[in-house]
Amino acid sequence: MEPMNSQTNNTAPEVTQHYKVAFSFRRFARNYSAQLGILGVFVTLWIIFIASAPNTFLSPQIYSAFMSSIPFFAIMAIPLTIVVVAKEMDLSFPSIMAMGMVAFSFTYNGTAFIGNTTIRVFLAIIAALLAGSIIGWINGIIIVKFGIPSLVVTIGTQFFWRGAVLVLTSGTNFPIEYIKETIFYPMFVGKIGGFLPMQMVWLVVITILGWVMLNRHRFGAHIYLTGDNINSAELMGVNTGRTRIQAFMLVGIISAFAGLLYSFYIAYFWPSLGSGYLLNTLASVFLGGTSVFGGTGTILGTFLGAFIIGAIEAATVAIGLTGFWTQLIYGFIIVLSVIMHTYLRKRGE
Amino acid sequence: MEYRLELRNVSKSFGEVKALENINFQLGQNEIVGLLGDNGAGKSTLIKIITGYYQPTSGEIYFNGRKVEHLSVPKARELGVETVYQERALAEMQTLWRNIFLGRELCNAMGFLDIQRMRDETHRLMTQSMGFTSHAVSPDSRVGKYSGGEKQGVAIVRALFFEAEIIVLDEPTMGLSLKESAKLVNFVKGIKEAGKSAIFIDHNIFHVYNVADRVVVIDRGSVAGEFLTKSISVTELMEKMVRVAETGSFD
Numbered sequence: 099m100e101p102m103n104s105q106t107n108n109t110a111p112e113v114t115q116h117y118k119v120a121f122s123f124r125r126f127a128r129n130y131s132a133q134l135g136i137l138g139v140f141v142t143l144w145i146i147f148i149a150s151a152p153n154t155f156l157s158p159q160i161y162s163a164f165m166s167s168i169p170f171f172a173i174m175a176i177p178l179t180i181v182v183v184a185k186e187m188d189l190s191f192p193s194i195m196a197m198g199m200v201a202f203s204f205t206y207n208g209t210a211f212i213g214n215t216t217i218r219v220f221l222a223i224i225a226a227l228l229a230g231s232i233i234g235w236i237n238g239i240i241i242v243k244f245g246i247p248s249l250v251v252t253i254g255t256q257f258f259w260r261g262a263v264l265v266l267t268s269g270t271n272f273p274i275e276y277i278k279e280t281i282f283y284p285m286f287v288g289k290i291g292g293f294l295p296m297q298m299v300w301l302v303v304i305t306i307l308g309w310v311m312l313n314r315h316r317f318g319a320h321i322y323l324t325g326d327n328i329n330s331a332e333l334m335g336v337n338t339g340r341t342r343i344q345a346f347m348l349v350g351i352i353s354a355f356a357g358l359l360y361s362f363y364i365a366y367f368w369p370s371l372g373s374g375y376l377l378n379t380l381a382s383v384f385l386g387g388t389s390v391f392g393g394t395g396t397i398l399g400t401f402l403g404a405f406i407i408g409a410i411e412a413a414t415v416a417i418g419l420t421g422f423w424t425q426l427i428y429g430f431i432i433v434l435s436v437i438m439h440t441y442l443r444k445r446g447e
Numbered sequence: 448m449e450y451r452l453e454l455r456n457v458s459k460s461f462g463e464v465k466a467l468e469n470i471n472f473q474l475g476q477n478e479i480v481g482l483l484g485d486n487g488a489g490k491s492t493l494i495k496i497i498t499g500y501y502q503p504t505s506g507e508i509y510f511n512g513r514k515v516e517h518l519s520v521p522k523a524r525e526l527g528v529e530t531v532y533q534e535r536a537l538a539e540m541q542t543l544w545r546n547i548f549l550g551r552e553l554c555n556a557m558g559f560l561d562i563q564r565m566r567d568e569t570h571r572l573m574t575q576s577m578g579f580t581s582h583a584v585s586p587d588s589r590v591g592k593y594s595g596g597e598k599q600g601v602a603i604v605r606a607l608f609f610e611a612e613i614i615v616l617d618e619p620t621m622g623l624s625l626k627e628s629a630k631l632v633n634f635v636k637g638i639k640e641a642g643k644s645a646i647f648i649d650h651n652i653f654h655v656y657n658v659a660d661r662v663v664v665i666d667r668g669s670v671a672g673e674f675l676t677k678s679i680s681v682t683e684l685m686e687k688m689v690r691v692a693e694t695g696s697f698d
Contacts, residue, residue: 116563117570117586129587316558323549326538333500333536334550335520393540 131442132387136399139385139435140406147413154416162293164408169301170360171375172404175382176308177348179400182383183312184345185325185392186241186248191353191379192372193259194233198354199367200263201229203272216280223282226354233259234350238343248346263369272367287363297359301401304352309397321345325392381432382407387439394443406431449512451476451644452497452528452613457506459492466492467668470506474613474644479635481659481676482648485692489668490648491533494615497646498530499523524551527612531602531619533648539591544569546590547605572604596627603634614638614645620654632658652688656681666691 119125127134148155174191181188205225209218237255241248277283288296312318320341323331331338353372361367386403388395410431414424452474459467467489474480482490495501496508499518508515510526530536537546544565553561553568569586573579579600584593590601599619606614616635620628628651635658638645649655655662656676662684663673671691674684687697 117567119585119587125587314560314562316552316554316560319545319552319560322541322545323538326540327536329534330536330538331550333498333520333530333532333534335499335524336550393538 131445132394132439133396133398135438135442136385136387136402136406136435139431139438140402143406143409143413143431147409147417151413151416151418154412158293160412160416162295163412164405165298166295166363168404168408169295169297170356170363171379172382172401172408173297173301173304173359174349174353174356174375175379175386175400175404176304176397177345177352178379179383179386179388179395179397180308180312180318180321181248181342181345181349182388182390183325183392183395184321184342185328186342186345187390188237188248188252188346188349189376189380190233190237190252190256190259191349191356192374192376193256193263194230194350194353195357195360195372195375196263196369197233197259198226198230198357199272199361199371200266201354202226202358202361203274203367204266206274206276215276216282219277219280219282223358226358227351230350230352230354230357231347232350234347234353235343237350238346241346242339242342260373267369269369271369273365274361274367275365277362278365283362286359297363300355300359305397305401312397317341317344322393325394327393378404378407381428385432385435387435387442389439389443403435450474450509451478451511453509453512454493454496455507455509457493457496457503457508459489459496459501460504465668467496467503470665470668470670472663472670474646475660477639477642477644478661479639479645479647479659481655481662482646482665483652483655483662483688484665484671488665490665491617493665494530494617494646494648497523497613498528498615520550524609527610528615529606529609529611529613530615531599531606531617533618533621535598535602537590537598537601540589542587543573543584543590543601544586546601547572547608549605551609568608572608576604576607595622596624596630599623599627599631603631612643614643616645616647616649618648618650620649620651628654652685653681656684664688664691666695671695672697 144155154160174195178188178191202222202225205222206218209221212218212221233255237248237252240246240251240255284296286296286300290296290299312321320331320336320338323336324338324341328338357371361371382404383395383400384390384403385406386396386399386401388400407428410427411424414427415421450473454470454472457467457470457472458465470493472493482493484490492501496503496518499520499522502517508518515522515526536549538549544562547569548565553565555561566586573584573586579597584597590598593601599622603619619631623631632654635645635647639658647655647659659676661673661675664671664687672687691697
């Protein structure tokens with residue numbers, strides 16, 4: 099990410115004795131209060147679901163269904179968490195999903211001379227991911243170089259890129275049946291053993307990568323510092339601009355990837371791709387305990403938050419309520435969880 | 448003997464406002480220089496140029512006799528400048544070890560953090576240098592919970608850990624209790640004994656007079672004058688300060 103120079107002139111003596119503290123449950127609970135809080139909500143809801151609709155929630159099919167549909171928005175919630183920890187916001191990712199697929203379709207159609215479908219699809223995938231990261235980079239540049247709040251910028255770019263999708267496709271759909279003959283189809287959306295959808299595997303991989311980036315890498319350290327106090331971070335030499343631009347690029351590339359997964363899943367590209375995912379994805383991040391004020395947030399929380407969001411709809415129907423109840427229950431659980439997180443944070447201080 | 452740090456004809460403007468005009472400033476080897484001046488005289492701007500946070504509009508900066516172009520915060524820290532900022536420059540929601548290593552995380556060639564070593568070092572610094580005994584202060588505790596003195600301790604120890612050659616202290620006693628201020632003044636004397644240099648800014652003229660070898664008076668963005676502390680009494684210095692603030696000249 100950046101040249102290594104930080105410890106070259108650091109001449110601190112090696113310590114021989116490691117700093118270790120005896121495990122204490124109270125300290126553990128305090129340090130991981132956000133994760134434990136959302137885990138509590140997760141388990142509680144799960145028990146409620148099982149108790150009120152045992153036939154549904156004790157059968158493996160429902161979990162296979164969850165693992166098939168939730169990853170499409172959950173994987174975007176992971177980089178979005180990083181952006182929110184950095185005290186920024188990105189509302190443009192649904193349009194990036196579609197724009198990535200425009201790049202995909204155009205590249206596929208423009209490479210007919212190659213003949214080999216697998217190579218064409220491969221190039222198209224690269225084009226989609228590239229388009230996603232470029233759009234993320236543009237978001238970041240506008241936000242950092244012009245100093246405009248990211249909420250405002252990404253409302254604008256969200257419309258702009260959706261508009262670009264509609265103009266470029268003239269609003270028509272693209273069947274992409276041809277992807278089924280390539281290796282990428284089973285790789286992206288196949289089912290392992292007829293039960294475990296590949297998109298779930300991708301979600302787990304991206305979640306682990308996101309966790310490592312945020313918690314074990316200098317990039318993540320700078321994300322936390324930027325979101326906590328951007329002025330301090332700059333005074334101490336953190337390149338907050340570059341850090342934030344990289345975060346927006348992550349959202350861009352992962353959103354394009356989510357667009358690929360979903361379009362492969364249905365073997366179709368609709369220009370409206372992604373428009374239903376905005377609030378689900380945002381809700382996953384905040385439900386997971388990431389603060390809108392920046393500086394705190396966890397990847398595990400977002401992961402669990404996405405599954406809560408994804409399960410509520412199925413649960414509402416399985417419990418025997420009509421679909422009209424779904425949004426009311428969503429809202430109730432989101433508000434309660436955010437209150438819980440705020441309370442836990444205040445106590446932790 | 449060459450200067451540890453020298454500024455030649457440094458000016459800084461923010462749009463139409465001239466914050467600093469033709470500043471010539473030297474910091475010797477193993478010298479403590481006190482920077483005095485009224486609010487808004489340009490002291491903070493001057494030190495933010497030295498730490499690389501602001502780039503001067505014109506003028507030259509020399510470290511150990513060598514000219515440095517495009518000084519940035521990471522570059523200044525590599526050159527051995529560590530700063531205790533007036534605003535503390537802490538990230539209060541983060542843990543102590545993250546604050547100690549703020550902007551200079553220990554990591555491998557791939558950028559992965561060496562968390563164990565950062566926690567170990569933080570623990571060692573806490574017990575040996577900071578003298579923190581309170582149970583609330585551990586490498587994994589959040590800095591936002593600390594008292595003003597403890598926060599300042601973190602900012603100071605951070606400056607020490609990286610073997611700074613030049614330590615810049617911008618209003619370090621602000622918000623500290625009497626006892627904590629006295630501790631801080633002793634700490635600045637310790638910098639001198641360790642053979643390092645320091646630039647010390649404080650609103651309290653007695654603190655500055657007590658530790659500085661030389662004081663430089665800044666007024667309205669220019670150097671109004673400088674005095675060796677051994678050749679001026681604190682009362683004289685104070686009279687001159689008042690006069691310069693009122694009339695713009697010492698006499």
